[in-house]
Every structure is written in structure tokens, then in C-alpha cells.
Amino acid sequence: MRKVLNEKFFARDTLVVAEELLGKFLVRKCGKREEAYLITEVEAYDGHLDRASHASKGETERNKPMWGPAGYWYVYLVYGMHDMLNMVTGPRKYPAAVLIRGVGEFRGPGILTKALQIERTLNNKKADKKTGLWIEDRGVVIQKKDIQKSPRIGVRYAGPIWAKKPYRFFFKV
DSSP states (O other), X not given: OOEEXXXXXXXXXXXXXXXXXXXXXXXXXXXXXXXXXXXXEEEEEESTTOTTSGGGGOOOTTXXXXXXXXXXXXXXXXXXXXXXXEEEXXXXXXXXXXXXXXXXXXXXXXXXXXXXXXXXXXXTOBXXXXXXXXXXXXXXXXXXXXXXXXXXXXXGGGHHHHHTSOXXXXXXX
């Protein structure tokens, strides 16, 4: 079974979507080559009150995709060198996204975007076959007991409350 996930899947609670992305496949098509990678690690950024989220400072040109619609990519540059791949989630006008941190053998959001040739040209593009980057459900089910949660990585600037939120989800393959 190969089902491309659409806005209906992503337009739900960000924490639910983040956890349910584990076991789905990030599919990248470059030219005639199509490759699929099991999603193993994600982080949720949930709303304008989330001080670790780009949305906490209000809507800007950079973070505009976070305000919807769901099912679109939010790709931005961090530290002047790494593109970060996020999926916009939740209802329109509610700024939320899930950072894809690990897929297949690629661990780390900057590593996976380099390996899969994901660049900011995909920012604010719909996740579908036309853009060459989408997410599929291929029937893999990750048991709740196998999902681990922890604080997000690299968000100490958000303060002790938001930095310690268990918004990172992952499992061991």
C-alpha cells in the first residue's frame, strides 16, 4: 500500500501529526530516480506561544508558510549553512510545523537535507509528486511503546519551560 498523505492528515493537532509521522516515508524524486526513506525522528513546533518556534515572534516573510495551509513545506536556512525541512501542520492561521530530523540512515536535519538535495526552493510548496517531495503511508505501524519522547534539540534559548517540552519523537530502527 502506498498512500500519499495530504492536507487532511496534516491539518490536525501538531503533536499528534508529529508522532504519527514516525513510520511514514519521506519520498524524494530527482529526475527519474525516486527514493523513499523511513521517518525515524521528528520535532514539533506548536503555535505562536511556543517560544522555541519561529512563530513566537510573529509572522515574518521567513516563517509565513507556518500559518498554513497544512501539507506544505517550510524550508529555512539555519546557521547560514543548513536547510531545515518542516511540514506545516494544524489549521490555517495557526502557526505550527514538524521538523523532520531523521530518515533512513540519515540522522540530523541538515544531513538529511543535503543527502536528499532538499533546498529552500521547496519552501511553501505543497508536499506532492509534482514538487518531487512528499510523504507516504506504506503500512508500517510503529507501536506506541516503541516511540520515545524527549525535549527538542538546540532550543535552550526558548527558556526552561519550552526547552524541556517533550516535543521530540523518535524510535530505534
